[in-house]
Amino acid sequence: MKVIASKGNISPRQIYSLLNERKDLFGFIRGDGRQVWKKELVTFLIDEVAAGKDISCDDYTDSALDVATAFKLLQIGPKDRLLVGVSISPWIEAVALHHGVGQVVTVDYNEPVCDACHERLTTVSMDQLMRVSTPADYSHIISYSSIEHDGLGRYGDPWDPWGDMHAMKEFWTLLKEDGILLLAVPTWSPDQLTQLLARLYGPIRLPWLIQGWEYMGTVNRGLFSTSVPFKNGDWAWHPIMILRKRGTSPEPLVTNSYCSINCTAHDESDHLWLSSHKACNVNDNCGDLNRHFPPLANAKQIQSGGIIQTWELRPNGVY
Known part of the structure; x- marks a missing residue:
């Protein structure tokens, strides 16, 4: 079913402007904050991919x-x-469906509504995923611009200074042996935490993030490279790292011992290890962030107008 086609060589911005203009056709945001992905929206994006559009x-x-x-x-x-893992629109899903992927499952804390939007696409909430999934359910997982936010509370998730690491543990559990994780996070140098919005990964935290995985290479601007992407000056630069699950699960680098307020113990018998991401639920009036985000203890605070904008992470507190 071809719904509508954009004309000629148009930019991604123009495509998404069209989607916003035609909410009646493509979808809308419900009062509970969940997006509605209509069949027309998914079909439109698949058709755009098939036509060679960006x-x-x-x-x-x-x-x-x-x-x-x-x-x-x-x-x-x-x-x-x-x-x-997490989609603001079904653009990754459209690319996957165009390439013939057998089954696509999208997971989000506020999962989009997809009532028969495509016969090979379903959406689930994080809680549902924890309940219905079994270990080694998936051959591939893709996480694009997602886990750098995990545990920072920006999207209503519980505070967890190691939320990104815990997400990697969950990916490991959900993948089959030799399964592939496609991971895109903002890479930067030096490592930074930008307010409580996102982590920027450099030579310190990126190796932590992917430890235990077999690094196969990176795709960036349509090209494959075996180099690990550490340095770049653009927060929006998200090269896709290709990581293979091999061997035993990597040991967790961190524990809850850093948390001092309202922390619950990890249940390592849980098949997803940290189900529901309830590692560190910190009170609103928590005081010193360094008590809950231990990497910041050795970090340089960069101030702008008296407001801390970012933290630069340096090894051993050396600047």
Whole structure:
């Protein structure tokens, strides 16, 4: 079913402007904050991909090209089951469905409503995923501009200074042996925590993040490289790292011992280890952030107008 096609060579910004203009056709935001993905929206984006159009997200240049390139390199197809971690629109899903992925499952804290939006696409909440998934359910997982926010509370999630690390543990559990994680996070140098909005990964935290995984390479701007992407001057630069699950699960680098307020113990017998991300629920009036975000203890605070904007992470507090 071809719903509507954009004309000629138009930019991703123009495509998403069209989607905003035609909410009646493509979807809308419900009062509870959940997006509604209509069949017309998913079909439109798949048709755009098939026509060679760029459906990359506005802020992330060539993001759709990079996802498509990674899928082609990995030869993802009808026998594969793909988990998509958090989507503001079904652009990754459209690329996957165009490339013939057998089943696509999108997970989010506020999962989009997808009532028969595509026969091979379903959406689930994080809680539902924890309940219905079993270990080694997926052949591939893709997380694009997502886990750098985990545990910072920006999107209503509980505070957890190691939320990104815990997400990596969950990915490991959900993947089959030799399964592939496609991970795109903002890479930067030096490492930074920008307010409580997002982590920027450099030579310190990025190796922590991917420890235990087999690093296969990176896709960026449609090109494959074996280099690990540490340095870049653009927060929107999200190269896609290709990581393979091999061997035993990496040991957790951190524990709850850093938390001093309202912390509950990790249940390591839980098959997802940290189900519901309830590692550190910190009171609103928590005082010194360094008590709850231990990496900041050795960090340099960068102030602008008296307001702390970012923290630069340096080894051993040396600047």
